[in-house]
Amino acid sequence: MSRKVAVVTGSNKGIGYSIVKGLCKRFDGVVYLTSRDVNRGKTAVENLKKEGLQATYHQLDVADKNSVIKFSEYLRQTHGGIDILINNAAVANSVELYNTYEESKYIIDINYYSHLTIQEYLFPLIRNNGRVLNISSDCGHLSNVRNKYWIDRLSKKDLTRNDINEFVSWYLESSKNGTFKREDIADEGTVAAYRVSKVAVSALTILQQKELASRNISVNSMHPGLVRTDMTVGAGFYSADQAAETPLYLVLDAPQDLKGAYVWYDRKILDWYDYNADYYFKSKTLKMKY
Numbered sequence: 208m209s210r211k212v213a214v215v216t217g218s219n220k221g222i223g224y225s226i227v228k229g230l231c232k233r234f235d236g237v238v239y240l241t242s243r244d245v246n247r248g249k250t251a252v253e254n255l256k257k258e259g260l261q262a263t264y265h266q267l268d269v270a271d272k273n274s275v276i277k278f279s280e281y282l283r284q285t286h287g288g289i290d291i292l293i294n295n296a297a298v299a300n301s302v303e304l305y306n307t308y309e310e311s312k313y314i315i316d317i318n319y320y321s322h323l324t325i326q327e328y329l330f331p332l333i334r335n336n337g338r339v340l341n342i343s344s345d346c347g348h349l350s351n352v353r354n355k356y357w358i359d360r361l362s363k364k365d366l367t368r369n370d371i372n373e374f375v376s377w378y379l380e381s382s383k384n385g386t387f388k389r390e391d392i393a394d395e396g397t398v399a400a401y402r403v404s405k406v407a408v409s410a411l412t413i414l415q416q417k418e419l420a421s422r423n424i425s426v427n428s429m430h431p432g433l434v435r436t437d438m439t440v441g442a443g444f445y446s447a448d449q450a451a452e453t454p455l456y457l458v459l460d461a462p463q464d465l466k467g468a469y470v471w472y473d474r475k476i477l478d479w480y481d482y483n484a485d486y487y488f489k490s491k492t493l494k495m496k497y
């Protein structure tokens with residue numbers, strides 16, 4: 208029988224690297240550490256080796272369709288399938304809380320549109336009873352959206368891919384033509400592109416779950432907490448290793464029937480639709496002393 212396979216996107220550093228580390232310790236199969244930059248990825252694999260851990264490297268730029276196709280063909284030929292897929296790769300704002308259109312486009316291409324490419328080319332490889340985890344954020348809870356029209360549309364029980372894509376396009380268009388209203392997004396519209404991308408990822412997770420239900424594949428999204436990584440320029444309550452614990456639980460230990468959920472860093476399953484909840488990201492937490 209072929210060996211089991213786990214893949215973590217954007218795992219040359221930060222939380223993704225810690226997830227790979229945990230998988231190398233606990234997962235009985237081949238663990239793929241992937242990165243957009245080959246040197247950074249290979250260095251990360253070497254660093255794991257120094258700790259006595261063996262990850263396998265492959266290049267994967269999630270925003271580059273050809274790179275995704277190349278990896279999917281390689282996996283198909285080498286292993287025939289994937290058992291665990293963790294979509295972790297993402298980018299955030301620099302230190303600025305408001306984005307130009309170009310920044311917004313860059314963030315959304317990597318954080319949201321890449322999921323559509325991955326769904327197209329990697330999901331067909333996921334074996335029955337497999338697991339997919341989309342690393343979202345507190346920025347991905349529906350309470351980050353303040354525009355009533357979009358709250359209602361994203362809450363529809365018969366939500367479609369088109370609804371999510373139009374939500375994302377609505378934001379991008381408003382950013383491009385200067386009509387973006389800060390009151391449409393929580394916390395005075397700070398890090399709006401990142402919030403929009405992560406709300407879209409968590410909404411997409413619900414749809415992906417429905418699409419894969421017949422093969423008993425579980426698809427969930429989660430918020431890893433505010434974590435001291437390059438993304439937060441070192442601000443945060445948790446180390447990357449601590450933040451990897453719930454993702455590892457979700458792909459290795461959680462019941463298979465946990466499906467389509469939005470999970471908090473402490474394993475609590477939240478009501479993603481509760482748009483009045485206080486789960487949205489507050490930018491002032493970045494300025495706290497840790």
Ligand SMILES: NC(=O)c1ccc[n+]([C@@H]2O[C@H](COP(=O)([O-])OP(=O)(O)OC[C@H]3O[C@@H](n4cnc5c(N)ncnc54)[C@H](OP(=O)(O)O)[C@@H]3O)[C@@H](O)[C@H]2O)c1
Pocket residue numbers: 216217218219220221222223242243244247267268269270271294295296297298317342343344345430431432433434435436437438439443
């Ligand atoms: N840190 C937090 O407090 C926090 C909070 C909520 C959610 N999250 C989420 O947790 C996940 C991990 O974040 P992190 O804090 O570990 O951030 P990080 O340290 O900045 O790591 C992000 C990783 O994604 C990779 N990446 C970016 N664009 C990519 C692309 N196009 N293709 C492939 N890989 C790409 C980066 O590679 P390079 O080295 O090449 O840039 C890096 O390996 C993200 O989904 C993030 O949104 C983090």
